[in-house]
Amino acid sequence: MLLQTLKEAKLVLDWRKKQRTRADVYTTVKTVLDELPRAYTTELYKQKCDTVYQHVYDSYQGEGQSLYS
Numbered sequence: 001m002l003l004q005t006l007k008e009a010k011l012v013l014d015w016r017k018k019q020r021t022r023a024d025v026y027t028t029v030k031t032v033l034d035e036l037p038r039a040y041t042t043e044l045y046k047q048k049c050d051t052v053y054q055h056v057y058d059s060y061q062g063e064g065q066s067l068y069s
Contacts, residue, residue, distance in 0.1 A: 002032040002052070011062040029053045
């Protein structure tokens with residue numbers, strides 16, 4: 001669900017170059033991960049959000065381009 005949402009609406013051309021689009025991607029990651037079970041502490045939740053965002057940042061250039069293409 002997260003990756004599909006990001007690909008459909010957030011990972012636009014050059015999304016990594018603009019602060020606003022980077023923030024929008026991070027907010028989307030936080031929103032989706034917030035639906036996980038409450039077993040995670042606040043610190044662990046933040047760490048997971050940061051890790052997922054960094055993976056998306058490193059792996060997806062936008063406009064359907066990724067390391068996995």
